[in-house]
Amino acid sequence: MGSFSIWHWLIVLVIVLVVFGTRKLRNIGSDLGGAVKSFKDAVKEEEKPTPKVEAPASGQTIEGEVKEKSKSQ
Structure with missing residues (x-):
């Protein structure tokens, strides 16, 4: 229970992609x-x-x- 497996990270990645979308993540990456x-x-x-x-x-x-x-003459 101390570390996450690859499946945990893949599920987190899918959730982030669904929430933010690929275009917004690409813009954030280019801004960074x-x-x-x-x-x-x-x-x-x-x-x-x-x-x-x-x-x-x-x-x-x-x-x-x-x-x-003032303009000098």
Whole structure:
């Protein structure tokens, strides 16, 4: 009674196919595969060293918010 036989798994598979249908199971499988592929791509992208860009020494950064835009003449 501790483990399931092959017949138990076949009955479970038939019940799942009847409940969900083959098309929905295929869509779930392709969605899961796409998610795994995206995750792998994101991990590979994160491992790449990013080039460091240095700001010019004479430049100055001003933080602010534009409230009105006007055209200069």
